[in-house]
Amino acid sequence: xxxxxxxxxxxxxxxxxxxxxxGDGQGTEYTLKFKTRIGRETDxxxxxxxxxxSRYHCQVTFEDGQWMxxxxxxxxGTLLDGMPLAVPQPLGHGSQLTLGDTVLAFVDPMDASExxxxxxxxxxxGKLPPRKVSPPAKKSxxxxxxxxxAMVLGLIAVIVLLLKLxxxxxxxxxxxxxxxxxxxxxxxxxxxxxxxxxxxxxxxDFSDSNSGWDDAFGQSFTKQYGNNQYHIEITTSNLVxxxxxxxxxxxxxxxxxxxxxxxxSGITYGIIFRYVDANNYYRxxxxxxxxxxxxxxxxxxxxxxxxxxxxxxxxxxxxxxxxKVSAFGDKITVYANGQELATVVDDTFTDGNFGFFTSTFxxxxxxxxxxxxKLWAPESAQVALIPTPTPTVPALPTTPPVKTEEDRLPTDTxxxxxTPATEATVEPADVTPITTTETLTGSVTAIxxxxxAPTPLPDFVTHDQPLARGTSRLAGKIIFPxxxxxxxxxxxxxxxxxxxxxxxxxxxxxxxxxxNAGDIIAFRSWKADERGLIxxxxxxxxxWIFEPFxxxxxxxxSPNDDFFIFHSRAGRNTPALYRTVGTERDVLRRQSNPxxxxxxxxxxxxxxxxxxxxxNACGIVRTNLDGGDPLLLTDNANDTAPAVSPDGKTVAFMSxxxxxxxxxxxxxxxxxxxxxxxxxxxxGLPVWSPDGNTLAFVxxxxxEWAIWAMSPGGDNERQLFKLNGSIDGxxxxxxxxxxxxxEEHIVWTK
Numbered sequence: 001x002x003x004x005x006x007x008x009x010x011x012x013x014x015x016x017x018x019x020x021x022x023g024d025g026q027g028t029e030y031t032l033k034f035k036t037r038i039g040r041e042t043d044x045x046x047x048x049x050x051x052x053x054s055r056y057h058c059q060v061t062f063e064d065g066q067w068m069x070x071x072x073x074x075x076x077g078t079l080l081d082g083m084p085l086a087v088p089q090p091l092g093h094g095s096q097l098t099l100g101d102t103v104l105a106f107v108d109p110m111d112a113s114e115x116x117x118x119x120x121x122x123x124x125x126g127k128l129p130p131r132k133v134s135p136p137a138k139k140s141x142x143x144x145x146x147x148x149x150a151m152v153l154g155l156i157a158v159i160v161l162l163l164k165l166x167x168x169x170x171x172x173x174x175x176x177x178x179x180x181x182x183x184x185x186x187x188x189x190x191x192x193x194x195x196x197x198x199x200x201x202x203x204x205d206f207s208d209s210n211s212g213w214d215d216a217f218g219q220s221f222t223k224q225y226g227n228n229q230y231h232i233e234i235t236t237s238n239l240v241x242x243x244x245x246x247x248x249x250x251x252x253x254x255x256x257x258x259x260x261x262x263x264x265s266g267i268t269y270g271i272i273f274r275y276v277d278a279n280n281y282y283r284x285x286x287x288x289x290x291x292x293x294x295x296x297x298x299x300x301x302x303x304x305x306x307x308x309x310x311x312x313x314x315x316x317x318x319x320x321x322x323x324k325v326s327a328f329g330d331k332i333t334v335y336a337n338g339q340e341l342a343t344v345v346d347d348t349f350t351d352g353n354f355g356f357f358t359s360t361f362x363x364x365x366x367x368x369x370x371x372x373x374k375l376w377a378p379e380s381a382q383v384a385l386i387p388t389p390t391p392t393v394p395a396l397p398t399t400p401p402v403k404t405e406e407d408r409l410p411t412d413t414x415x416x417x418x419t420p421a422t423e424a425t426v427e428p429a430d431v432t433p434i435t436t437t438e439t440l441t442g443s444v445t446a447i448x449x450x451x452x453a454p455t456p457l458p459d460f461v462t463h464d465q466p467l468a469r470g471t472s473r474l475a476g477k478i479i480f481p482x483x484x485x486x487x488x489x490x491x492x493x494x495x496x497x498x499x500x501x502x503x504x505x506x507x508x509x510x511x512x513x514x515x516n517a518g519d520i521i522a523f524r525s526w527k528a529d530e531r532g533l534i535x536x537x538x539x540x541x542x543x544w545i546f547e548p549f550x551x552x553x554x555x556x557x558s559p560n561d562d563f564f565i566f567h568s569r570a571g572r573n574t575p576a577l578y579r580t581v582g583t584e585r586d587v588l589r590r591q592s593n594p595x596x597x598x599x600x601x602x603x604x605x606x607x608x609x610x611x612x613x614x615x616n617a618c619g620i621v622r623t624n625l626d627g628g629d630p631l632l633l634t635d636n637a638n639d640t641a642p643a644v645s646p647d648g649k650t651v652a653f654m655s656x657x658x659x660x661x662x663x664x665x666x667x668x669x670x671x672x673x674x675x676x677x678x679x680x681x682x683x684g685l686p687v688w689s690p691d692g693n694t695l696a697f698v699x700x701x702x703x704e705w706a707i708w709a710m711s712p713g714g715d716n717e718r719q720l721f722k723l724n725g726s727i728d729g730x731x732x733x734x735x736x737x738x739x740x741x742x743e744e745h746i747v748w749t750k
Contacts, residue, residue: 212385
């Protein structure tokens with residue numbers, strides 16, 4: 001028996017490796033497996049901390065004797081030797097894979113004929129000289145060790161010949177490969193504060209990913225360290241995301257390099273300072289078109305300190321700007337690239353946290369990196385660590401989609417920037433208008449759908465932000481109910497469309513409606529000694545209880561403000577429609593039978609739309625006031641809360657026909673059904689602006705109820721203001737006739 005048969009031969013590994021030539025962890029080598037997946041997620045074989053890399057970016061596999069590289073549908077793509085990796089391609093010794101700002105080299109110990117790999121030869125774009133790719137392995141009866149020995153001898157001969165013909169390896173690489181990209185130097189950055197009496201109290205170049213700023217990942221935002229910078233990225237419109245140092249500062253000068261990484265428009269970025277909480281702080285914005293803004297967010301309401309102003313000091317577009325804030329007592333000064341932009345006096349906040357942010361308005365993709373943060377303060381001042389830092393949101397667990405049993409490879413979930421949302425449109429054939437005048441035989445039943453309560457946004461993400469440049473506050477006022485859980489009842493409030501000048505109109509009341517002038521409100525009173533439907537002028541004490549029955553609800557003014565319509569369950573199990581006639585009331589009828597339905601609204605020509613049934617089909621119904629010419633506009637029993645556009649052509653309503661509550665529209669003729677909202681959570685109670693150019697609705701998509709707005713086509717969804725409470729609740733004084741938000745209204749007056 002061979003005495004060496006049980007021995008283990010130890011030597012250098014012949015398994016290929018990937019070596020980082022550029023990016024975080026430069027010089028690190030990873031031994032390849034038969035299937036090596038690369039990306040940001042922690043369950044990849046190789047995890048790379050580069051914000052431009054997708055969660056599951058690319059993979060290297062050993063197939064039919066060759067090492068192959070495959071892009072996994074990444075957002076920014078993969079380059080192989082400077083060329084896009086559109087289809088799987090073989091790798092050879094020295095092949096370079098470029099993922100975002102990271103470059104990896106394929107190192108094959110079996111291929112000694114190739115030149116050594118020089119990290120200086122990395123590329124981000126452009127094409128490298130073609131690399132030698134080894135042919136697929138073939139089966140052979142020759143022992144492996146003998147074949148390798150022969151290969152080594154042959155390779156030595158080739159190397160000697162190459163050295164004679166090509167000179168040294170370094171000379172060849174320098175001659176054929178472009179130099180690596182170098183980050184431009186910012187000449188305007190100050191290394192000393194404007195106030196010479198200050199000392200450097202805090203700085204961060206973000207080379208240490210444990211320096212205290214949080215990594216956070218959500219469906220439409222990312223915050224993370226990468227390539228010695230701190231990155232914030234947003235992939236949806238009308239959103240703000242910020243990162244905080246989690247340190248408290250009072251009087252200070254703060255400076256940071258902020259780089260817009262994308263050539264997108266409609267974004268801003270800048271510095272948040274004297275941050276008390278998510279509803280109280282100062283904010284310094286720089287826009288990608290050379291404008292700046294200084295605002296204050298106090299108790300959830302924006303106040304402009306310096307309106308949008310153009311400055312030649314701001315570098316436009318995809319560029320780096322050095323931003324500085326000087327805050328001493330009530331004097332606040334902002335700078336860009338060493339030039340003073342504006343000074344204001346405001347003493348609302350005297351100290352707090354600090355950090356930076358980026359935001360989108362109508363644009364859908366913002367990506368800003370921050371670097372070389374410095375903060376100076378008086379020598380006696382303390383920049384104290386805040387005990388409770390900004391909560392960190394862990395990366396969401398993902399389950400890779402299964403392709404085959406042999407190839408279980410995940411792909412990126414498309415972001416709004418990667419896959420633009422399309423409007424969900426149902427063809428008119430899906431809705432069958434019914435023009436018969438036969439007696440109603442269906443029965444309106446109570447809606448029992450579950451209210452969707454999504455996960456709230458983290459504290460560092462919000463839809464609250466000042467108006468984008470070139471826009472103004474929407475005209476008019478919005479009247480809305482808010483449920484007070486402590487008291488078990490509703491109150492009615494009125495506010496400007498941005499939430500400012502909020503005022504309590506009526507306590508223990510809900511379901512508001514308004515006359516054309518907006519100064520008289522009809523509502524449902526929940527007072528124990530004054531229940532029913534009431535009409536009252538704002539600010540007056542006189543009132544008219546035009547419907548004393550507590551089973552009655554959902555009042556609406558006629559187009560000429562000369563009578564009311566409402567629904568009532570008085571004397572019956574299912575609701576029916578009623579109108580006032582002088583001081584009396586009368587049920588609406590069709591062929592002598594009461595019209596059963598609820599949530600009525602008027603068209604401008606005094607027809608009525610409501611939730612009801614015709615011929616055993618239920619949905620949104622349009623009818624004349626006398627019951628004639630009925631038309632079933634929609635065919636889902638849970639379609640409700642109709643609102644007619646000022647021109648009388650379109651009906652907006654809410655429905656859970658797609659699984660959760662969303663806003664839809666349909667023509668007054670029953671044609672062109674469209675779904676306008678598709679977001680997470682519950683959207684509903686639509687109302688038209690007086691000019692018909694905007695639709696407002698309520699939504700809890702961020703985990704708390706707010707008033708939102710959008711165009712009549714569903715574009716440009718944005719939050720107007722938070723309700724500071726829920727719109728859904730059961731009134732404890734009358735639980736039998738309280739149906740929560742499904743019988744509520746919001747009103748938009750002039």
